[in-house]
Amino acid sequence: MKSRGPVVPEWVAVDWGTTHCRAWAMGQDGSILEDRRSDRGMGSLAPDEFEPALTDLLADWLDKVTPDTPLSVICCGMVGARQGWAEAAYVAVPCPPLSPDLTRVKARDPRLDVRIVPGLKQDRPADVMRGEETQIAGFLSHTPQFDGVLCLPGSHTKWVQISAGEVTGFQTVMTGELFAAIAGHTVLRHSIADGWDDAAFATALSDALSHPERLAARLFSLRAEGLLHDLSGATARARLSGLLIGAELSATRAWWLGRQIALIGAATLCSHYETALVAQGVQPIRTNGDGLTRAGLIAARALTVRK
């Protein structure tokens, strides 16, 4: 990274999700000149607030840009949702993770040439993704021959079938968001605290996988055991996580049983999924999610330059 003089990006890569916006000033050959982030995510912006949020964030990166050679900005994520800056209509699977047709955004500032990577949709069973397609493209740019299932744990975990460089189908499970809603907005908020308990996670996971039909009766026991038997908040947290990841693995058995699995995402969360899958006899490949979104945006940029 340069320590002196103004940064003059060749183009800008932007990961613009619901809660955050992250931008990289890109140099030649995928080098990173500088990176910045803000908390002005899609969820807090009206449609006409995206452009000012972007120009605020890029600021001096635009100093040397003229309308004759506008700065190319490639965005992915919820910025392309219907309630985002401009809707980047979903592309139907089976298809490569990146469409060559990025959605162009009409910016008022003539120095900006903004394009958004479209999300993917699956007609039946109905499903959608927006943002993960770019991570998938980043993964495939490193591992183009991968044939199997990608699991991207998160608020909305995605299970994605990859074959011959295409996404052939996917399944979303809202495990992360369910965990947050239950731990934050039900009576269990009094029972769950920071910390972890490996044994409680393993037991709850096994219970949920062996008896998925009992899940609904398990949740309140976290509260009752806290009141009656001093169950710790850390154990309750690990048990809730085990129950919900177990319910997810029950629902997605066809996606992982006897399959080649790659886990993509944040380290701690992926390690829980890895533990869970290993307990079921599946050994996933682990790939750190950091950098995959940027690698996917680089691949998207290459498509626009090639055209």
Next chain:
Amino acid sequence: MKSRGPVVPEWVAVDWGTTHCRAWAMGQDGSILEDRRSDRGMGSLAPDEFEPALTDLLADWLDKVTPDTPLSVICCGMVGARQGWAEAAYVAVPCPPLSPDLTRVKARDPRLDVRIVPGLKQDRPADVMRGEETQIAGFLSHTPQFDGVLCLPGSHTKWVQISAGEVTGFQTVMTGELFAAIAGHTVLRHSIADGWDDAAFATALSDALSHPERLAARLFSLRAEGLLHDLSGATARARLSGLLIGAELSATRAWWLGRQIALIGAATLCSHYETALVAQGVQPIRTNGDGLTRAGLIAARALTVRK
């Protein structure tokens, strides 16, 4: 109800839950002289705020009361929780729904003689109830010979085994609170609206009962079908309800299959449970919950007078 002159209650019945407080000025033989409610529930009160909240609510009912013959106030509900006015320690099942030992509260106002009905606990599997024991007592005061299972749908639905006038075991399922957390605090809040769809409820219920292991994969489809196939908010609402009540019935099969069931609670919610149980070949008795808490408090009052 009297239209003139001050109300002079013989005693006061109070249903004091997390969000509301309801009081009845009781006359002889269970007659109701007047009733009042406030939104000063347990959840919004510090321990020392309960007494002022009560004296505010009763107000003129206390006008003719002297410290020599204090007014008997019998309370049930979360007022007796650890974080309530005074903890009314749980009584272990098997036991009658009402303990003869109500918990006395030390009020600063000498005109008040306040007692709280204790909740029930079950050691293994760990479970607790607070408030429902009074409804159960009210039900049994009308139907003392009932032998079977009571289902009390609500935020925390209770399935309660009754035998020879005693509670012999129970199971809590947080279906109502799960519905509220998912419909209010996940991405599904964009997909769920008022209204109802009987067919969608029935299909989702059947799906959840036939394939409880798939539940976790069903939820996000409400969002995706809204985006891709214009699924209506009313249909999404009924489908979420069907999935969660179906998950509950999966988890509680031993409580209702081939059993005598009485449903106690609010009419609309009970009708969903009735529809669900009838679809499984079980015909529950329906009992309107209104009045049962009061009937239970009358039974509790009788216990204190008898002592």
